[in-house]
Amino acid sequence: MVSKKKNKIITFQDTILKLQNYWSQKGCIILQPYDMEVGAGTFHPATTLKSLGPKSWKSAYVQPSRRPSDGRYGENPNRLQHYYQFQVIIKPSPDNIKKLFLESLKSIGIEHQDHDIRFVEDDWESPTLGAAGLGWEVWCDGMEITQFTYFQQMAGIQCNPISVELTYGLERVCMFIQQKKNVYDLIWNKEGLLYKDIHLETEKQFSKYNFEIANSENLLKIFEILENEAKNLIVNKLPLPAYDQCLKASHVFNILDARRAISIAQRAEYILRIRELVKGVGEKYLEINS
Amino acid sequence: MSELFLELFSEEMPPNLQCYVRETLLQNIKNFLDKEQIKYDGYNNCFSTPNRLVIYFKKIEKEAIRASQEFRGPSVKSSEDAINGFINSNNISKNQIYKKKINNEEFYFYKSPKKKIKTASLLQNEIPEIISRIKWKKSMKWGEYNLYWGRPLKSIMALYENKVLKFKLGHLHSKNITFIDKDYEDKTKSFKNYKSYASFFKKSGILINHNERKKYIENKINQISKSKNLKIHLKDKLLEEVTNIVENPNIILCSFNKQFLDIPQEIVTITIENYQKFFPLYDQNNNLTNYFIVVSDSRDIKGFIKKGNESVIDARLSDADYFWKKNRSQNMLKQISELKKINYFNGLGTYYDKSQRLKKLGGHLSDVFLLSKEKIEVASSICKVDLLSDLVNEFPELQGLLGGYFAEVQGFEKEVSTALKEQYLPTGPNSNTPKKNYSVALCLTDKIDTLVGFFGLGMIPSSSKDPYALRRLTIGLVKIIVQNKKNLKLKEIINYSCQLYNDQSKQFDNKIILPKISIFIIDRLKNLMKEKGIRQDIIESSVLEKNIDKLTSIFSKAEKLNKIIDKQLGKDIIENYKRASNILNSEKDKEDSEILGAADPGLFQNQFEKDLYKKINEIKKNFTSISIETDFQAQLFLLASAKKEVSNFFDNVQVNDEDKILKKNRLQLLDMFCKTFDNYINFTKVDTQ
Known part of the structure; x- marks a missing residue:
């Protein structure tokens, strides 16, 4: 897509560095991934909790994300149960955010005038987080590379002011830049290490675990324990540790879902239970921070 | 007269927001002009691109x-004081x-002069309000x-008489300038009127007028597909959507x-059309090709x-x-x-339970439909298995x-696989109903099982709430029966379905369920008849009995009667009936004893009575003769005769003879x-018009 010359190819790690560099220059605090299994960059407290309340906030970070149901034993060129998101969160959303975003693409070699960049309606909702926002998925030549969302609600609480969230799917973006049809062929670094060298075995093992081996009975018990722990922490006015329990519970739920151990009717109930916890966390967090 | 030109x-x-706001805004401005009695003529419209509302x-x-x-x-x-x-x-x-005097009392009056307002x-005052x-x-x-808006609103340009209409909307002030680069919002330009604005953008290929844009895209698509000797099955909804997501097509x-042409075609077209908003192309024999058009x-x-x-x-296709x-x-x-793992609905068991019920219900129908019991049982047993597949997970539709x-x-x-494919038909108001017997049987049993289940749980749709779309499902049920002219003993089938739930230890009382479902089904039949343009009085008269075992004949009778009601034939029938029923009704109450039983021919005094008696018997006899039993047209002729x-x-x-x-x-x-x-229909409530 960019230059075909090997030495000029933007590697996977370059992409991360360039994005970090770009958003750092735009005044974002560069954070590290949250040290827990989460379904998306949005779950990082730097997004969920920081988007609540009146204080300004600008941050960018990489977040490894897990979606057990999306595992394909390493056999599918596009689907992974573990992948990377690059997350930008800015509150209040600046007027020139579209320009900032398009320039960030330029920084990783996607020249706007050469491509068909589209803002396709995608009203985002996270039932477990009690969050909703309006925005788009950004398509580059038909491929979704970023999620662009103005948060309207988080943890069941109306946002004010409004934060804007940009979530780059790093593998997608890189596959686009490096012109690869298979995620495992992505070039990770200048020495030529590939994505598969790092992650193929992970995908195989975790797919097997998520779909076949995970012990549903135990996980159901763990879910209960985590839920109680979170409730207790909320009562004790410790929303931050309580939120950690929510994240763990959410991940346990996702594995149970991948195991198809939860029926459609129960599914809604579990989601509601997590949402109630997150709501409690959000309220307590605001109480303490205002 | 002068031009009004706004750009948001x-x-x-x-x-969809564009379409909605286009219509609303234009209509609201027109309403305002009408209310203020401000004349406008010539052309007016509201256009949009993804970024510009004009x-x-x-x-x-x-x-x-x-x-x-x-x-x-x-x-x-x-x-x-009051006067002052x-x-x-x-x-x-x-x-x-x-x-001035009004009703003998004198009042003060004031007459305002004729006024002109700019x-x-x-x-300027009203537009921000609108x-x-x-x-x-x-x-x-x-x-x-x-401010609230569909997406962040960045600028307002408002011109009338080539001058800015100055107003404020939230934090925004109206101006005569706008952004000319939609993405970076770095460059602005001022405009004096719509014409110069539209032609400025046209130079760089941007068509502000969405109608023009739609036509342009349509022409180009046709041109390209023709040049490749390919065909396009253009769906207006998709074309409309694509028009509204590009400005510079x-x-x-x-x-x-x-x-990937070996994958079921629907998967390919859904991927191309629904997910990516592209247009698939077909060869001259309407077979899908591997070509598609991107706008x-x-x-x-x-x-x-x-x-x-x-x-x-x-x-995407390699994933599929x-x-x-x-x-x-x-x-x-x-x-x-494995269907035991998937819950169908809380209280109605798993999908395995459901398919077992369907199997028995299908077996029951096999006699009526003259189907192979074995085949319909196989179809019923496997019809929900695809819910376990990854593909249905990916493409639930x-x-x-x-x-x-x-x-x-x-x-x-073949009958089995076709029945599986068609089991959810009709999917919407314009969708086909199944015609093949195995498909019809599977569609019916599935719908009846659902209906009985939800009514059994007491989850009956109210006038405003129908979360499980039971109305749509039942309209489908009625359509399938009526359009295939099936004479089904629906009550018996519903009772049996109820029994099947009971066999699975779900205690449903058919005595409670059946009457409620009957009313619900009859109401849907009425909707269907209304949709077909059948007169309300005929509809009401045909469903008085609420007999769901006769859906097909109720519908056909009403349809046939509706066709002739305004013609001489219809008028004759109604008049014959009314003359008799009017006298009957007015005299009925005066009689001491009820009018029961047939007239006694031995008491007839003249030929006219005898003739009428003879005619009645002739009609009766013919009505039950097999030849015209279902020929409702012939029955109507007979009544008119x-x-x-x-x-x-x-x-x-x-x-009114003196002799009682x-x-x-x-x-x-x-x-x-x-x-x-009344054997045909209860004519009491049918009127000549």
């Missing part, structure tokens, strides 16, 4: 005329009021602002890897856009292909027991259809007559 520039607005009125009168108006003040007897109050509130002086100042009154189906806030012919929003100078879009389709190959080889019969494809590959008989006998009877026979026995006998004759007619 925002970040990318979704297509209102354009070619000519609006520069002044609004306020006609002179008379205001009534207080009575002349009122206190000085009237004068002050109208901002006039004492010599401008006058006295349209510009009215627009804009902020838009009721969004979905709207948002952004930054620290308090560029049409690119693309192709995907041919090997991009910019020129493909370096060829990246074509290449990128092609690889997206290839990637992976699942297709995996799922089609998973033995459906062996998977039946293709459930049923995919099951059919799996069954085809696994060598199930009594005209002569009826006329002669009423012209020559006095029903004779009178009663004649009333009984008329009662026989009416009852014979």
